[in-house]
Amino acid sequence: MGVDDNSRLWIVDAGVTDFGGKVIAGGAKVVVVDLKSGEVIKVIPFDSSIAQEHSYIDDIRLNGKHAYLTDAGVPGIVVLDFETNKARRVLTTSPAVRAPKNRDIILSGKVVRAPDGTALRVHSDPLEVSPDGKWLYFAPLEGPWHKIETRWLDDANLPEIELVKHVEFWRDLPPAGGTVMDSKGNFYFSDLAEDSVKRIATDGTIQTIAKDTRLHWVDAPAFDNQGRLYLPAAQVDRVGLFNNGASKVERPLSVYRIDSK
Template sequence: MAASIELVADFGHQVTGVSVSETGRIFVNFPRWTEDSAVSVAELKDGELTPYPDKEWNAWRNAKKDQLTPGDHWVCVQSVVADQRGSLWVLDPAAPAQAHVVSKGPKLVQIDLATDKVARTIAFDEDAAPQGSYLNDVRFSNDGKYAFITDSGVRGALLVVDLAAGKTARVLDGHSSTQMKKGLNVSADGKVLRRPDGRGVEFSADGIELSKDGAWLYWQAIKGDELYRIPTAALVGDGLDGKDLSDQVEHYGINGVNDGLLIARGTDDMYLSAVQDNAIKVRKLSDGPQAQAKLVVQDERLRWPDTFSKGPDGTIYVTTSHIQDSAFFKPDAPPALPTQLWRLRFDS
């Protein structure tokens, strides 16, 4: 399986998430990391960005933080996910610069794609999103009743959300499977990534995905190379009941350092964004924990492949967030960091 990449869009600031709806609409988001983003969530139409769902939701600015309510504005959006059921969900950890969590800002917001109006907001309190948290990515159970979220902050965890009840449980908080791996360094361009203060890449549980039958939730830390999984029945049962899930976590082999994960619908092929290699790889989950990831495409333009999404026609999209080029690691980098959205073209 070999592929090439084709440019879909260039952006003037740092992109992370992308999601394609069942009708082919493309949505992207721009976290408020090293710049005060002018647009946080947007729909991409003919190469142009339209603030989504409207300008007011995108009106938050650092200078206006005392003027705008964080519960109904995008503070620092990390991911967008179309659920293939007519909604776009926006995950806002509300922690600009991955630092202080803005009070009453963390939330999961559902937008009705038929009306482009917000249908529901699930707010996360300090028990679910404490200081030091950074809610990262989200997946939804096959029946649409539950959401599963990774927290890549200083103390990693998973969140389980009963969408109808609005109930959230923080699980595996501090468990080794959700934490950064001690002694592991993340490199780019052949060098260990370090901030000016000596810190490296420090992201806990990040990449997340559901098996094709919805029975298993997979995840891994960016500062980590191991894949883990747990039965979703455990998450929505014992997890929501506040019980310990440690003995239900399974180690599922070595992925290497990756950011986003994608299991192509109807398959057991897990695509991996191999950030250290400027590459995308794939492993077949049915081959078990010993399965080896195989190269799909390697290209110097894939600078920190970040988030995947698959369109209704089967096209796989991936963002490149250029984290290694950002002001976190290069103090002289421009605050408005050029990034891209790509599509994969597979060889026939």
């Protein structure tokens, strides 16, 4: 999700039956909601050239007249132009959007496994835009992270073979359930293996700001206008899909808050 300067909430509907499952025809879309009225003001559907078989278009970040979305099922970045409502798949040939074969997602000391029993691999998933809009940071859930200047992504005339040359390595981070960047450029991520939330300061130093078994698979952390950080403990690895159909989710589900200091 993302909120623009006009207080409109941009929501991604992956339009799939389950993670990595069959894409429902016409199901994948972006829905724009006016936060003041609560009304849906725009729906931007993705056709089969964007939401492909086994796609899982998962996350979105806004930048000027563009939005960037990740596809965790079929590796790639989707660039959406607000003015034309046209979308493009990019970086599909870059290794930076593909989950490494030698990195497992581990929580509570256990490897998260897909329904077929293999270690779960999640392609391009978390992403962030720098406060000045210059950089897009992105990664498969397992890491590592790369970055690219948004000016290259926004150029619809730049061929894929040239675009991938502008991808730069950024950081080798562990599997992250969710990320957020504050207005100063500090980068926050949930370290799944540690049930913790960490901050990468603008000087590059990393600090653990919260660690607790209740912070299990924090996903979609977000700041409010008072600088308070909200941490939804999603427990994604405990759903039935990843446990032979038997849910191990511990209720009640909770959202935690860290107040600004």
